[in-house]
Amino acid sequence: MRGIGLDSIDAKIITHLQQDGRRPYTRIAKDLGISEASVRQRVSRLIKRKVIQIVAASSPLDLGLKKARRQPHRYASDELIDISNVSPEGSVYERSHSKIISNLANQLWHSDSSFQKPAAKYSMLSAVVVPEQGGQTEFADLRAAYDALSDGLKGEVENREAEHYAWHSREWLGDAVSEEQKSAFPPVRWPLVRTHPGSGRKVLFVGIHCTHVVGLTLAEGRVLLADLLEHATQPAFVYRHEWRPGDLVMWDNRCTVHRGRRFDLAARRELRRVTTEDVASAAQEAA
Numbered sequence: 001m002r003g004i005g006l007d008s009i010d011a012k013i014i015t016h017l018q019q020d021g022r023r024p025y026t027r028i029a030k031d032l033g034i035s036e037a038s039v040r041q042r043v044s045r046l047i048k049r050k051v052i053q054i055v056a057a058s059s060p061l062d063l064g065l066k067k068a069r070r071q072p073h074r075y076a077s078d079e080l081i082d083i084s085n086v087s088p089e090g091s092v093y094e095r096s097h098s099k100i101i102s103n104l105a106n107q108l109w110h111s112d113s114s115f116q117k118p119a120a121k122y123s124m125l126s127a128v129v130v131p132e133q134g135g136q137t138e139f140a141d142l143r144a145a146y147d148a149l150s151d152g153l154k155g156e157v158e159n160r161e162a163e164h165y166a167w168h169s170r171e172w173l174g175d176a177v178s179e180e181q182k183s184a185f186p187p188v189r190w191p192l193v194r195t196h197p198g199s200g201r202k203v204l205f206v207g208i209h210c211t212h213v214v215g216l217t218l219a220e221g222r223v224l225l226a227d228l229l230e231h232a233t234q235p236a237f238v239y240r241h242e243w244r245p246g247d248l249v250m251w252d253n254r255c256t257v258h259r260g261r262r263f264d265l266a267a268r269r270e271l272r273r274v275t276t277e278d279v280a281s282a283a284q285e286a287a
């Protein structure tokens with residue numbers, strides 16, 4: 001992965017571990033003249049890098065809204081998505097900046113890139129700097145949500161589609177969206193009920209990117225979508241991750257929605273994301 005550095009000490013650690021995967025960190029640290037904690041930290045980073053490489057090799061990487069937003073960013077690699085409130089100059093953005101609006105949109109329940117075809121498959125998010133309070137990420141299981149629907153609602157949503165639009169949440173939050181940005185991401189439709197390829201279970205595919213339900217009035221569809229999202233994100237279906245620097249969390253966007261939690265916008269929060277495209281599902285549903 002470009003954008004994730006590998007220096008000469010990393011290379012020496014890899015050589016040590018290739019010679020003997022069980023070599024104690026104390027011995028590697030002594031040989032390289034660094035602390036055992038530093039070896040441990042570097043090995044952890046190398047493992048994460050390897051995980052990302054393995055997953056990324058299985059599918060093309062998703063650039064998300066970077067395809068339309070022509071803003072300067074901090075990483076050499078387009079595929080490394082900067083989930084932070086930090087400018088390329090290194091300062092925390094003013095709260096009115098569009099990057100902050102984008103971050104706030106991430107605090108609304110969504111499945112990454114459900115506004116495009118292909119949508120996202122796996123997202124991998126790694127924490128670098130976390131605020132002292134808040135800023136957690138919550139995940140809700142859309143398979144459990146489908147299973148718990150009443151028979152009546154299952155009948156209502158079966159064979160229905162919802163339209164997903166990239167700028168729906170941004171416009172709702174007052175962001176100015178250009179015609180160029182709009183044309184880069186025309187709305188797409190996904191069935192409200194999809195089958196998760198991994199488990200074979202049905203999924204209630206909802207989230208903030210949904211604008212309306214095809215075939216229903218705007219009002220009726222939006223109230224239905226709000227009800228379904230409220231149902232899908234009830235506490236019984238939610239896991240909350242409390243970030244520590246160095247954590248890597250990976251999730252499957254085909255069967256979950258997630259959201260960041262509130263934190264002081266003046267506090268620094270830096271995470272990095274890599275996401276793969278769900279090429280197979282898009283091809284299957286287009287067939």
Ligand SMILES: [Fe+2]
Binds near residue numbers: 258
């Ligand atoms: Fe996200």
